[in-house]
Amino acid sequence: MALARFFERVFRAAGRALVVSRETLETALGSQVVAVQCGAACAAEGNARWIAELLVNLLVRLYPRLAIASELPDVREHLIGIAKSINPAVDVEDATGATVTVVVGSEESSHPNTIYARADGWVARVLFQPSRSPLGPANPYAAAAAAALAAAEVFRRVFRDRLPTQQEPREVSLSLLDFSEEAGAEEPLGPADVGQVVMAGLGAVGNGALWAMGRHASLTGEVWLVDHETVELSNLQRYVLAADSDERAAKVDLADAALRHTGLRRYLCRETLESFAERFREGFTLPTVCVSVDNVPSRRAVQALLPRLVLNGWTGDMSLGASWHEFDREAACLSCLYHPNGPRPSQTDMVAEALGLDPERAGKLWINAEAPEPEELVQMEKHLGLKPGDLSGWRGKPLGDIYTGVICGSVRLDVQGLGRVEVVPLAHQSVLAGALMAAELVKRSTPSLGARSQHQVLTVWEDVLRRPPPAGRWLRDRSREPGCICGDKVYQEVYQRKWRTVATPGDMAPR
Template sequence: MALAKYFGRAATAASQVLNGFDAKDFEGLLNDLVIGIAFDQQACSTEGRASLDLLIRLVARFYPTICLLPAGEEARKLVKSLSSLARSINEGITIARRGSSVLSHCLVVGSTNPEVSCPKFFLGSDGWIAKFSAERPVGTGSSDNTLGAGAAACIAASNLFRQIFREQISGATVDKAVMFSLFDYAPGSHANPPLADTVVLDDLFLLGLGAIGNGAVWALSRVPRLQGQLEVVDGELVDQGNLQRYVLALERDVGQSKVRLARRYLNAQHDLLVEGHSVRWQTLPAVRSMQHVAIALDTAGDRIAVQGTLPLWTINSWTQRGDLGVSHHGFEGEMACLACLYLPNGAVPDEDQVIAEALGLEDQKMDIVRPMLHNGAPISVELLREIARRLTVPVEPLLPFVGQPLRNFYRGAICGGVVFELTAASKPVRVEVPMAFQSAMAGIMLAGEIVKRAAGNAPDWTTAKLNLLRKMPSDVVTELRKKDRLARCICQDADYLNVYRAKYEAQDGGDFAKRSSF
């Protein structure tokens, strides 16, 4: 039994949502758990296999011991592939045999109700609808729509986390029952239309292949009859810290480009043309001609900059402290454009200030931090020794970052949990690191909005958001958001509006108003 190599990143994420976090207690608790995953023949459907796949991808990243509990011959045939997947995510994971360990908790897919004495969490789906119960089986559908199945896995993983750490999460309880439609997010809704005969993506750009982008690609790779063209864009490589919440990434993917990883899964879509761009989105030759954009980027600044390229419409996704969600945006009309949602209110610390403080280099922000962030200069051994001295940590664990840009060091050593582990969690991390189930859920919601938009189903809301650390689905909120009330946004600027209109009216010959409507 072993925690994953990237456990520090998982601990960093957990420390931001758990009260009274203690690194040793946290590690000890996880090592004492045995998470069962039970499933039957019904769970061998397309929807059931999707739930099982994502459950393994979520659970194996965090819990060091799992136990697979198949019921029936068809279910037993899945054990080998599910075990192999778990080991590819954490090579040290223990796959316990039934009866060899006492289960602490059990996740159940399908209609089975295993005779175990631990708390059980039942999950299932029916097309667009995700189901969950803490009391009884909810069954698994037989459709080829796996969006609800993916969401159900995220909801179950969140309830498992809430149950285990219930004394350290303020106001958190386990859901008794959830029936949640990703089609309209309305409380109590049973909206569940069939997928279109074909889902055609009209030269869609997916910007960002981080944790949310991984969730979106996981979902899109399973959408049946997907056609058209998809451009996936990310200039970074997978690092070990990413494995904490990148549901596509396996241990062998460290060092691989994020674009290549995404394309490996999207290759299952034989009728979809996938173009990969291993560059920063700002450097794309086609950046000014992007019309349809799905956004899984990290910063508010990037989102505002994307809106500045004047796409016809954007679908945005996010995770942040307190919620996760998706939003739809045009540029004209009364509703908020993407930039409206991210305009700062009050003073916001800039990146160099945040990084300087995290590295103990506040007095060197102008002389060292800002220039290195600007020109990408490699970090030296001497600078690492100085940072280690200021943070009161040994320098040896930081030496692998020699020669890398300062921003990479910040992401790997601070955000990635290296310093967090070296200080036994005594140095808090300011950057927000969501749990894997939060990022995956945001990505699945993004994929769902892409599919609905491709079918011509524009929403009657601007944002849809939820909090997976709170009761579902009563906390799911959809909102109409108006433009910035202080008229500060580019969508309220006559020059930008004129350029936007000229861009699309020239292309569409007068049909622009219809195409850009929401």
């Protein structure tokens, strides 16, 4: 069995839902062969091919043994190439030994444990019987959702006996247009001009959004790609834009490459969101922000910049969702979703508690972006239950980098001192959140689509790993949070004044 180099991260993602040890998970995966069976429709660009490509991309990040079956040799070799680019050591086997089979592209399967994944226009489907209906219009947002939903169903079937919560499987037909079952199923995806958009955070959720956007050839506008980080080994567990060879690549470069076949004009900003916002000396003037950063303060900061429209994609403790926000609507703004209720510890207090440092010392190191002393690294190792020398690679690095890397999970460490298994989303969880966010961007930027879309601001799937998708219960109304900035008269006046006349920023050169 050929485990991926990033398997430790896989364990942190799956281990909590399955309540298993690393060794148990390794054994369980070694007994599974997941098959993708591709029909003739996978030969041409469109939904079937996109679903097959993304499904293999997702599956190989978890399962070390795959079977890829197609009567079209070029299709099979193409998909094997995708799998091996992500995990070069993956075992590609014969489909006859498959545990579960996913059929894409109108083929039927005699395998007793089969899932059929397809997309028709705006509708993503996971079915348990083959459909005789002609395939619907191409739509990469629905195709991405269909692949993620199929991967989620595979996970629940493969690990059914290990999941604490047992629920019967459920077929899914989900319209990304309004979250009914069939809206937009026969509707072609037309050109869309998203205007000026900031993509803030190009991690796993951002990867999912960009994957779908990159296959919308008639997508136009300007996009600012904002992220200061590079791809780490651990990111490969769920970054669908990244192959094994992309370790240490700049995230903005991967994002740029993903959008090269669209009509979007790209601005690459390898910096933090806060640094990017400081460019706008006279006030932030870009109208739309898609945010999928990995921390609450930055999400609240996005809303405080008062863009006209905010799209939010997120994953949580085995959950996922997306939301859209216009500051002057009588509904929750983005900051409402993350509004603190009651006293909360400061960021530096949380850092100090997590790493076992004196709060005053942690505050000084954090604010000044300084590196802890060697003896303080030893102190952290003892607090976290690590072996001596586990943090030696962090010598000379700022405390903020250490906290993000160790506590937020960018490094392969068994952090016993936290008293829990680190919560890391699986790849399909992040991709679906990204696809939902990208679909909202297109809908809210296109008046004819926006008029037919849901009025609720929040889309949520709870307990993604253990429960099937929420039949008819994706949408949530969310009212404003008392004390939030959206109820502040001054903020509302600034927002109204800002969007009566807007100057186009001219201090950033496009790529």
